[in-house]
Amino acid sequence: MARRPARCLRPVFSQLSYKATREWKEEIVFFDPTLPRPATVLRFPDGSPATLAPDADPRDAFAEWLLRPDNPAFARALANRLWAWLLGRGIVQPVDDFRPDNPPANAALLDHLAATLVASHYDLRALLREILTSQTYQRSSLAPTDDPCAEAHFAFYAPRRLDAEVLIDALNQITGTHESYTSAIPEPFTFIPAEQRAIALPDGSITSGFLEKFGRPARDTGEAAERTSTVTAAQRLHLLNSTHVQRKLEQGPALAALLRRPQPVDELFLTFLARPPTAAERAVVTAHLRASKPPRRAALDVAWALVNSAEFLHQH
Template sequence: MRRQRMIARCVRSVRLGILVAFAGIALAEPARAQAPLHERIDAMLESAHPAQPAPLASDAEFVRRIYLDLIGTIPTADEARQFIDDQSPDKREKLIDRLLASPEFTRHMTTVLDVMWMERRPDKHVKTDEWRAYLHAAIAANRPLNELVREILAADGVDDALRPAAKFYLDREGEPNLLTRDVGRMFFGMDLQCAQCHDHPFDRWTQREFYQLAAFVGGEMTRLPGRLPKNMQANSQIPQPLNQGSLYKELDIGMREGRMARRIVRLNRSAVWEHPFKKLKYPHDYAYDDAKPGDFVEPKGIFGSMPSLSKGKTRREAFAEWMTSTENPRFTMTIANRMWKRAFGVGLIEPMDDLRDDTQASNPELMTFLASEMKRVDYDLKEFLRIIYNTQAYQRQVTYDELKPNEPYHFPGPILRRMTAEQVWDSLLALTLEDPNQYLRPSDKEYLQIVAVDPKTVTAKSLIDKAEEEQDWRTEENKDRRKFLYKGQLLARASELPQPLPDGHFLRQFGQSDRQIIAAGNTEGTVPQILTMFNGPVTHMMLENGSVLYNEVTACKNAEDATEVIFLSILNRPPYSRDRAMTVKEI
């Protein structure tokens, strides 16, 4: 009975600890950065603003922060204990290297880039799982970011291997104005929306320049024609069409197999292709004297060297090369600023997606240096992050002061941040499951092979066979998923779950982005969050027999040991004296 009472009291203490921990702080500290690059960043911050920097954070703060920032979850009690007890002077550098090389980093960064680039787009042409599998493979291979973005913007979706990359265009339906606005925000840090309708009132961009940029993607189609008109048949840049009309005549829409087969046809008609006779025109209400309404727009870059529109290259391909070129100042600066903000909670340039000609970074010398380093490492994301996370600036204690509007932040340390919805979810799984990576989304390679058809040989019968094969694949996938359900919720890391989730899901309750706009997630506290932490299904499962936390706490011989486990598991630090006194008394 006494042991059962101790367990019950431990459970109450754990509930309280969870609420405190996931009101949510991600903190940090360093073993002095050794590389000159890290020291140069610290020196630039100190020389520009010699005010007293924050003290170095403790080992416990650092290990919690670096896990959250690089792999999106807190460390286990054993991982925290091992790091804190390690006396090696270079243990922080080694931990950063280990986390960057881990599969968890790849999964976490897949989610980061997915949310950053796709927002909330329907799976109209390319499944989200296909797209995320493509991103995952690219990050796992550590492909240069500029090369990855170039491929995403240039992919046409015809090549099976690159079909997922075309989601950026396809699921925006090739709409030139939308694509121009999104590319401006995501990759140039520019808000071009005003310039779509008139000259920008607060920046130098004109409506003509907006349309010149949009002309690179104007005239792009997202559906292959059923058959090519005679005057287009000799154009080698247009993919082989799929004769939808004749196939549909043979497929009975009233039959389940027929409807499924028609969906296979639609999937294989999705591709980005440049219509040779369709070009973007200035709008009918164009009011400036530098062009006439209805005139064709000639594509033109708006800064840096001009795109090369050579023979055999589509406008879209020329645009992708120009946009990701090392000569394009905005692209490199925007990526570097976004990655800096991920580490510190605030960018050197704020707001991130409203960069103007007169915008000043809070530390111009450092912003220039980071952009040059991004080029020097050849857009190697891991290497760039390694430089940032090894700085003393990152490894200092957080600052608690509220950021003041229109006042620059001088980085005495990272700012205090609540954990994101994804970090809270993944951390709860770490407290619950022995292997939080037990469920991984199945590879889409098999699915793509099932649905792919050859336009030259496809028949109605082969389409029905493929539709049945696809249905069998989906049935097996759903059967496998059901093994990992708990009270209707799939117990998988946030990177393995559908994005975005329904409104009632834990992740949405805690502020997961609805993906209507870039970076729409929030970390605001709410009453439903508190109720969910007390009574939600994941919290209940975490406190049930068999969970990691339950097993470790009940294995303790006394209240002192149980207190140690609770604090290391949830807060990733040993309990202070006052913590011990309070918890032991409660237990």
């Protein structure tokens, strides 16, 4: 049974050829009608047939089957991915592990999201709006109970660490710095403009030590599990005492301009945490700024502490 989808779909991709482009490591995949086709009648994984014309691209027939309203598999998988992207956990978890003995935490919810996606003709904005305006998405990140099942049933918004790209983009924006990127595959176009964000890197092979350390995937597969979100000791040490972060904080022009202000407490909290400090936080920070250290050094201490705070590092 596990091999059946591959056998069924082999004719769909049997007439594909490749041609080179001016980019030496890039190829274009195209339908080649001159190649022999194993069959003119396709059998999809659910057993339904499709008869192909001699010059028809079998991928068109596969796409039509995939998006049929009576074939919910694709809609359920896509809805589950979007839900997991927004809430940090899939209704089916792990996100790509759809099988009979791994049922969804809430089957009715997954069916509703899939039906919404089909009814909107796969309008992703419509589905995102449905999720983002829900009470589930808007729940507090404070767990209302110690029940271990609460997270799996979305009783609260489970905090999770920012993705590697989002985290380095935030650090760069706050400090006014940028990253240097390299590629494990030798290529002439590794240069990335300073204003380009890591979330917009077009090639999985273009990376940095920070992105690799914090779990950005190489994009070798389409599986969501390829991204590593586990917090490691190396990540904590990098944020606490690396010269990489130190240089951003000490030499970043945007942060330097903020630190030159006579009373930077509110600005620091608004910049890093998007909120003013509480009375207790203000008292601690003000006392530290008035200590014997030079004012700029003391303010840098505060900035570094905020970078390492759970509130800054997590989506909550």
